[in-house]
Amino acid sequence: MSAQELIGKHVVVTGGTGALGRAVVKRLLDAGLVCHVPSRRSVAAGADRLHTAFGVELADEVSVATFYAEVPDLWASVHLAGGFAMAPLEAIGRAEILSMMQLNTLTTFLCCRAAVEAMRKGGRGGRLVNVAARPALEPRKGAQMASYAASKAAVVALTQALAEELKADRILVNAIAPSTMDTPANRAAMPKSDPTKWLSVEAAAEAVLQLISPANMEISGAVLPLFARA
Template sequence: MTETLEGKHIVVTGGTGALGGAVVGKLLSDGAICHVPNAHAAAPTHFPFTTHDRVQLVHNVDLSDPAKVEAFYSQVPGLWGSIHLAGGFTAAPVEKIESASFAEMMDTNARTAFLCCRAAIRSMLSSDIAGRIVNVTARAGLDPRRGAGMVAYAASKAAVAAMTVAMAEELKHKGILVNAVAPSTLDTPTNRADMPDADATRWVSLEAAAEAIAYLASPANQAMSGTLVPLYGRA
């Protein structure tokens, strides 16, 4: 088995975001063909790979809609890998969390990850491809004591972690490897703007996170499955 991503088709949800851009860039440098769903009708102006010949940017894909998710995955030929970065964050004291806000976190983080995992697994099984799936949980999903005001977010990311391990166990005899990374604070422009007094040198760089994700999605990873990889930097 080759240990490169050359010519391999990989889905990257959330690929137009800060981490997504770093992951897509890393995968392209490794020779992959990237399929990126976009929730909007037009390409975001900040996404640098819109016209890249190995990037398929597909618009109007609502990742919370099972039919649209299935339709998106059905047009990816020979799916090798599926990386799920799409998600959201909210924080509030538990007594102030509305039921709708809790449901939104579960939909945005856990349900979209499940729908994309399911569609990817269906595609891989139908093509007899022993591919790779990489989810993104969070430090708060593995250690909910880490911060106040994160009940809804931590619950949704803990669900992603649990799904990852359960799927890996279920698929271990079918060759599909399922893992997740669990970042703490990522060094993004948004986080720097929101936390101007924090020591950003202790955060996880986008490049380091992208390297870890690309490895888990690559044929070079032949043994890791059901692993929740902590990406905590020096925090």
Template sequence: MEFHGRHVVVTGGTGALGTAVTAALVEAGAVCHLPVRSGPPKGFPFADHPRVALYRGVDLVDAAAVGTFYDGLPGLWASLHLAGGFAFGCFRDAEDDTLAGQIAGNLGTCVLCCREALRTFHRSGAEGRIVNVAARPALEPRAGAGMAIYAATKAAVAALTVALAEEVAKEDVLVNAVAPSIMDTPANRKDMPKADFPAWPKVEEVAATILFLASADNRVTRGAVVPVYGKT
């Protein structure tokens, strides 16, 4: 998959999956634009890479900040929306800030970034790609027991993806999403030490699916919410 010289936004680009996506894009020749609220975590391997630009102070739940970020980009090829958060627990005990945070972090950031990416594509008259990140409970809601608000917000991301894909198909913009199950990350291994780690999808494997959907090699796939479950 060839990304040489193509400009790609990666939200959540310094997280576990985001780092894998950024690594794959850099290897494929892309120029990566990563909005971050404060700064990359210690040890982020692409902090000084010449084709990875970090934009500090970008709050992805702030419409004005998101608009300013996208307005300053060069010719955009793809926008990949990995930013989000997870909350587990009994729904009736959920605090107001937990509910609001899940809605804003999972759905709100995706909505704002999709909108600004589409505006950027429209201004330039160029084709483009959008890839969102849903989750397995978005496709299998019963799997969302104990994480209901997370499942609901990721289901909304999936619905947004399919609706937008239909809306902009004639504009040469392909919109898709991936729906991972629990991914093999250090944090997940720590939280679930007795799990079957080899069965979990690896972040590099999920990243490979995202890259295909975002690539020029993808000419026809739109409106897909692709399960990336591994062996689980």
């Protein structure tokens, strides 16, 4: 991939303040892109090519549409924002399943829709990258993750449906499906596990970069498994 292909292109990264999000933003900035990060809370901008927007609610149609309308010449949109929950079936009620669907599926859908509108106005095509998860592809390995697995499986279906729908617009739509990632939160939650066997956030960020690159001219509808070694 030529470094010149990416320099100056504008990309949205939702969830850009989390562990994976920070790694993705750093990698994209290093590649020369201009990153736009929506947030519900104030975030220091830092780098010259990092723009943060305070008060964006990703589950609200108007908030999402307003944010995307202000991003110039949108090339790519990466949707990392989401949530995780574990509970046995008997402990999952209406509120719990709706929460997972809102955090993971609805936010991804609204951002995809707003990004596509912006890309169509530009007329140059673009790239969308969503984040699924291993339990979406292998739900039998997601013990006590029924609501989470279902919400991420919906992200997979959305990715593949949009990839077909947006062919004529030259907008490629793909997803990554990480297994357990090496983050401070996961280390705290699983202190007895070996984090060296987990997926690094830097590896996931590299995969995102490859998928949004103009050098990717054909791959669309793919859900890339990024599984830990154990």
